[in-house]
Structures are given as structure tokens and as C-alpha cells.
Amino acid sequence: MKIILAVASSSSIGAWALWKDYSAVWAGIIAASQVIGAITPFLPYKSRLKAYSSLINELEELMVRSEFQWHAISQGELTPTEINKARFEIRSLKQKALTKHIQTTIPTDLKRHNRAEELANQYFATFYEG
Numbered sequence: 080m081k082i083i084l085a086v087a088s089s090s091s092i093g094a095w096a097l098w099k100d101y102s103a104v105w106a107g108i109i110a111a112s113q114v115i116g117a118i119t120p121f122l123p124y125k126s127r128l129k130a131y132s133s134l135i136n137e138l139e140e141l142m143v144r145s146e147f148q149w150h151a152i153s154q155g156e157l158t159p160t161e162i163n164k165a166r167f168e169i170r171s172l173k174q175k176a177l178t179k180h181i182q183t184t185i186p187t188d189l190k191r192h193n194r195a196e197e198l199a200n201q202y203f204a205t206f207y208e209g
Contacts, residue, residue: 134180141176145169149207 148165151157157165 130180130182134176137176137180138173141169141172144172153207 148169152162152165
């Protein structure tokens with residue numbers, strides 16, 4: 080982000096010197112890059128990336144654990160009570176991981192959410208359906 084802002088400012092100054100007819104455009108680009116540079120430290124991207132990196136490791140472990148338990152469920156080795164207990168345990172561990180790593184709200188992009196659901200369903204169908 081900082082590189083893009085530096086390039087935008089520098090190139091706008093150079094363009095301003097060459098094409099003085101569009102000085103308002105170049106001044107606008109420089110002003111916008113300065114405003115973005117000033118507010119960037121206050122945006123939550125860095126903290127979110129750090130939190131998500133830690134969270135992803137715990138969720139990966141949870142996924143492996145879920146897949147291991149799924150085998151016993153799919154083979155009919157567990158009673159409905161044991162299945163419900165395993166399901167509750169996984170949901171509980173997921174919630175603990177989310178609250179441990181994510182202290183802010185998570186913005187939801189419905190299009191990406193639906194795509195993630197679709198990919199998860201494809202994964203499940205590939206590995207666990209007959």
C-alpha cells in the first residue's frame with residue numbers, strides 16, 4: 080500500500096510538471112494519496128491479518144479432527160448421542176478459537192461466503208459421499 084501511494088504521489092508530481100493543463104487532476108491524486116497515507120495506520124487490516132493467521136492454524140487442526148471423527152460416524156460406529164456430543168465439541172472448539180483470535184466484527188462478503196460454502200460442499204461430496 081505504501082509503495083502504491085509513493086508511486087502515485089511521485090508520478091503525479093512529475094505528470095503535473097509535464098501536463099500543466101490537468102493540474103487539478105494531479106493535485107487531487109496527490110491529496111488523495113496523502114489522505115490515504117494518513118489514515119492507513121488506523122485501518123484494521125494488519126491486526127486482522129495477524130488474527131486470521133493464528134485462527135487458520137487452529138481451524139485446520141479442528142478440520143483434521145472433524146475428518147477423523149467423520150470416519151467413525153460414516154461407518155456407523157457411533158450412537159446418535161455420541162454423534163451429537165462430537166458435533167457439539169467441534170462447534171464449541173470453533174467458537175473458542177474465534178473468540179480467542181477475533182475481537183472485532185468480521186465483515187461478510189455474501190458473494191465470497193456463498194463461494195466458500197460451494198467449495199466446502201464440493202470437498203465434502205468428493206471425499207465423503209459414495
